Amino acid sequence: MSQNLGENFQLPDPGEFSRNMVKIAAKSQELVTEFLERQQARGDSASDPLNIGGAFLEMTTKMMADPSRIFEAQFGLWTSYLELWQQTANRMLGGEAEAVAEPAKGDKRFRNPEWDENQIFDFIKQSYLLTARWMQNTVNNVEGLDEKTAKKVDFYTRQFVDAMAPTNFVMTNPEVLKATLESNGENLVKGLDNLLGDLDRGTGKLNIKMTDMEAFRIGENVAVTEGKVIYQNELMQLLQYAPRTEKVYRKPLLIVPPWINKFYILDLRADNSFIRWAADQGYTVFVISWVNPDTALAERSFADYMKGGILAALDAIEEAIGEKEVTAIGYCIGGTLMATTLAYLAATEQKRITACTFFAAQVDFSEPGELSVFIDEEQIRAIEEQMKEQGYLDASAMASTFNMLRANDLIWSFVVNNYLLGKDPFPFDLLFWNADATRMPKELHSYYLRNMYQKNLLSKPGALEIEGVPIDLGKIRIPIYLQASKEDHIAPYTSVFRATGLYSGPVRFMLAGSGHIAGVINPPSAKKYQHWINDSRKKYATAEEWLADATEKPGSWWEDWDRWLSRKSGPKVPARIPGEGGLKAIEDAPGSYVKVR
Structure with a gap:
């Protein structure tokens, strides 16, 4: 069993690692500069066509009207943190400790055994789960919101919570961290190349490659019934x-x-x-x-x-x-x-x-x-504005909407695989069709x-x-x-x-x-x-x-x-x-x- 990061997370060649980090820093700077230039050219850097900000402002206003409920929710979170600290301390001293928070059944993000076996990563995992559930419960319990606003707030809170999962970051994902150290950062260099390729394919918008699109040919190995x-x-x-x-x-x-x-x-x-x-x-x-x-x-x-x-x-x-x-x-x-x-x-x-x-x-x-969050007046107007010039809604826009309904499976799993681990996606006919x-x-x-x-x-x-x-x-x-x-x-x-x-x-x-x-x-x-x-x-x-x-x-x-x-x-x-x-x-x-x- 892993007792600390040192046993399973070794850096074989500090010099090679440093050179790869320099490559990543240079490419990242170019990437950020190009992104900001595109945003400025489009003139939409500060816009909120879907009125997401308005929904959260309304939620915040309703929440502040009852400070006692905020305190109650905050106190509950602090109590959970305290319990987690105690259980983690017991485990580090060699004792048994029951989990304070466990992933939902079917949550594939925490399958790597290090999430359970390593006390540090187990603590990170449980801290995230406690905070994520607290955030979602807090926004769900706000009184006075109309049904559509409540659904929008809940949906986009979940998007934020999923995005901030420790699995999506190098230093808090044991599989990614181990791959980074073992390869001297080559996985991140390859992952950045994958990211740049996806941005290029999407002409500045991220178009995540979910499968090997060259592995399938319509009429040859898919759609072949006579x-x-x-x-x-x-x-x-x-x-x-x-x-x-x-x-x-x-x-x-x-x-x-x-x-x-x-x-x-x-x-x-x-x-x-x-x-x-x-x-x-x-x-x-x-x-x-x-x-x-x-x-x-x-x-x-x-x-x-x-x-x-x-x-x-x-x-x-x-x-x-x-x-x-x-x-x-x-x-x-x-x-x-x-x-x-x-x-x-x-x-x-x-x-x-x-x-x-x-x-x-x-x-x-x-x-x-859940599609109801995309069909209020602000969002339909935004879609109609997108369609006005070309006369159609681009396929990628609708695909992104459906992917958000299952973000962990259809967005963040590929962020980890393609960009953090630097791997190519597997050939999968269903994902070929989906793309x-x-x-x-x-x-x-x-x-x-x-x-x-x-x-x-x-x-x-x-x-x-x-x-x-x-x-x-x-x-x-x-x-x-x-x-x-x-x-x-x-x-x-x-x-x-x-x-x-x-x-x-x-x-x-x-x-x-x-x-x-x-x-x-x-x-x-x-x-x-x-x-x-x-x-x-x-x-x-x-x-x-x-x-x-x-x-x-x-x-x-x-x-x-x-x-x-x-x-x-x-x-x-x-x-x-x-x-x-x-x-x-x-x-x-x-x-x-x-x-x-």
Whole structure:
């Protein structure tokens, strides 16, 4: 067991170490100078477009109105520190000592054994945990804040707390400190080169490299399920996948992914591809591959994406294989568009989609989860200002927002690995996909943020109109399968569940383990996670009530979905070959739109 820093933290070559420190100092000075010049050129060094400062000022004002609570919180922190000092002293004298503060289950930051075995690092870890929890509890207990301000303060406090973790600094991270001493600081020199490379890639903004982007090639080792592009317009390509069974269900399956990401999250590898697995079950699978929009598409609207996306795909499918009726899946934002389209079809008495599945899709945004901190008036105006000049929201801006929801996993772990340890990130297909984000057209994105997230109009009958048609989800009477994930921070399962009270037809709600991605992409062969089902015909007011009566099942939910959809997909017919029907093949899947960055 380590008793002090000296045993495991040795400096092999002081001269080489000093030379590397000089290199780091020189490069750092250049970096800071360039950063300040960029800030001055942009003229935004002192701006606060998201009104974060205003939220914290309001919080401070409310807090100062009750000094006794401040004293009480401070006294509690001092008491915890005193207990920690006592326990650490006992341990240094050879006694046993129970931890005053321990990391939450699943906190990967403190996995290195030195955090527990070395008294100094154990003290640093526990001091941080005590302070972090005190800060968050203190801001959470401030009375008199409106709900939106309270959520904003809590979110950005957590961002600060995560940023200040001892794992993020050389001298307080045992793994980094040991690597620095053993390599005479070469890890920091390499890490600074990595940082400069990320800044250069982001043209002055930090664009953290999360994986080896050269290790993956779309259509070669990701998105490789066989198929053809059989239709395209300015907004999307429609892919028809090759059959994998001799007979297929008569009704084809149309998948509508979110336009904020590339569709191949559903087709990463052969062993976890939902598209391939669905084809294996006997479905004729069609998938929309959205365009990565540029300035020319700035004014394309939500209605345009409905017409040029889902409705155009339905027409193309009918022309290609002669089937007017299909089943469908809408994923995330694609599910919001799908629900709107179903209401539009119902209002106009068009029977085109006869059963529909939703993956992690919200239609009632009264519980939007942590994304709510980004959708107040100040922040929407800031986003609209960003989109004004180019006509779209840059992909990196949206990616940064989602990364902040899981900052320790998607930001700070890479800061430690890439910049402090000086390592290259591992090749990981999921992170390759995550980095391959898409732009958002100005008109479409503003409409979505204001009408869905901010005003929650889709859940209110007739509050939205598409092409002059009032949108009422209550007119949707087809069978619905709702998938949600228990740990989803983007589409919380409590929010997804609210749709069960909006549709008029039969709804099957299913709750999967894990989060927004892994909760969906979980093939049966993986034997991972779990899911919950509830076959009661009882109407539940909340997701919590539903879960209390639900049955937990091991592994993937895909087979439950297949049992549900297969009964709604018609009889088996001979398999259809892409490009041999009414529409000829344009190019091989995954198509060219998905390769545009």
